[in-house]
Amino acid sequence: MTSEFRSGFVCLIGRPNTGKSTLTNALVGAKIAITSSRPQTTRHTIRGILHREDGQVILVDTPGLHRPRTLLGQRLNDLVRDTYSEVDAVGVCIPADEKIGPGDKWILEQLKLVAPKTPVFGVVTKIDKVSKDAVAHQLMALSKVLGPEAEVIPVSAVSGDNVDRLAGLMRSLMPEGPALYPDGELTDEPETVLMAELIREAALEGVRDELPHSLAVVIEELKESKNSYGVPVLTIFANLYVERPSQKSIVIGRGGARLRQVGIEARHQLERIFGTKVFLDMHVKVAKDWQRDPKQLGKLGF
Numbered sequence: 324m325t326s327e328f329r330s331g332f333v334c335l336i337g338r339p340n341t342g343k344s345t346l347t348n349a350l351v352g353a354k355i356a357i358t359s360s361r362p363q364t365t366r367h368t369i370r371g372i373l374h375r376e377d378g379q380v381i382l383v384d385t386p387g388l389h390r391p392r393t394l395l396g397q398r399l400n401d402l403v404r405d406t407y408s409e410v411d412a413v414g415v416c417i418p419a420d421e422k423i424g425p426g427d428k429w430i431l432e433q434l435k436l437v438a439p440k441t442p443v444f445g446v447v448t449k450i451d452k453v454s455k456d457a458v459a460h461q462l463m464a465l466s467k468v469l470g471p472e473a474e475v476i477p478v479s480a481v482s483g484d485n486v487d488r489l490a491g492l493m494r495s496l497m498p499e500g501p502a503l504y505p506d507g508e509l510t511d512e513p514e515t516v517l518m519a520e521l522i523r524e525a526a527l528e529g530v531r532d533e534l535p536h537s538l539a540v541v542i543e544e545l546k547e548s549k550n551s552y553g554v555p556v557l558t559i560f561a562n563l564y565v566e567r568p569s570q571k572s573i574v575i576g577r578g579g580a581r582l583r584q585v586g587i588e589a590r591h592q593l594e595r596i597f598g599t600k601v602f603l604d605m606h607v608k609v610a611k612d613w614q615r616d617p618k619q620l621g622k623l624g625f
């Protein structure tokens with residue numbers, strides 16, 4: 324028996340750091356969504372596309388929903404709410420190693436409020452981190468919160484456990500329809516957005532101060548040329564915006580050491596993803612209070 328082809332959109336939601344980006348990468352099979360050990364770093368709605376013989380699932384990875392404190396926070400939340408009501412299914416992600424708390428319940432309330440008809444499924448993530456008993460306990464707890472209709476699946480993006488099963492479940496929740504994107508396409512984000520995200524991720528890694536909301540990266544220009552050996556090189560001109568001079572020093576580091584390290588890290592990732600030699604030309608600038616200024620926000624792509 325051949326089953327019908329299904330296609331549609333899925334959004335994985337959950338508190339920051341629950342493993343949504345890592346899971347998206349595992350499902351899609353390539354590094355597209357940006358992960359970081361620091362919470363709330365995924366700012367853009369990046370779509371990974373899961374191609375299967377029997378269907379296509381377009382994953383919309385949203386920033387973690389959080390109580391807004393700044394204009395940027397509000398815009399991010401609006402974006403998340405719009406996404407909830409437009410997708411065909413929403414996956415609620417809860418890490419296996421943390422109790423379901425008020426933050427999770429708040430997210431579920433928002434979901435029921437803005438998209439009461441969107442099918443929901445549960446995902447217990449990072450199951451490699453805890454015992455089987457703890458996983459079973461978390462599955463029951465999540466099932467209780469989501470209700471009897473929602474299917475709940477335990478996965479580990481790191482070991483790959485159940486990632487295929489989850490892909491199958493998502494596909495089964497999609498409406499019947501043809502592929503929406505050509506095979507082989509992994510994301511529909513413009514590549515400059517992806518470049519900016521990768522540089523931003525590298526610049527945040529290892530910085531302990533509260534930088535995540537104060538750092539924006541804008542790709543100013545791309546130039547293709549050949550080096551002295553005739554090898555094609557892509558030169559990326561990027562501006563890193565921070566809000567205060569003190570943050571600028573953090574990003575640059577002593578004698579520019581940190582920024583050089585960030586450059587090496589980002590270049591490595593960019594070369595891997597874009598399959599070409601990369602030269603990174605980065606400048607760190609101070610744009611005072613850009614998070615609270617609508618004009619600046621627009622300029623920085625929010």
Ligand SMILES: Nc1nc2c(ncn2[C@@H]2O[C@H](COP(=O)(O)OP(=O)(O)OP(=O)(O)O)[C@@H](O)[C@H]2O)c(=O)[nH]1
Binds near residue numbers: 340345386
């Ligand atoms: N052990 C283990 N760690 C995981 C797994 N999935 C994600 N992580 C780790 O958990 C951290 C957060 O993962 P992300 O994928 O960035 O989480 P996120 O939910 O996308 O986070 P935000 O972008 O902040 O919303 C990272 O350090 C990951 O390496 C998993 O299956 N097992």
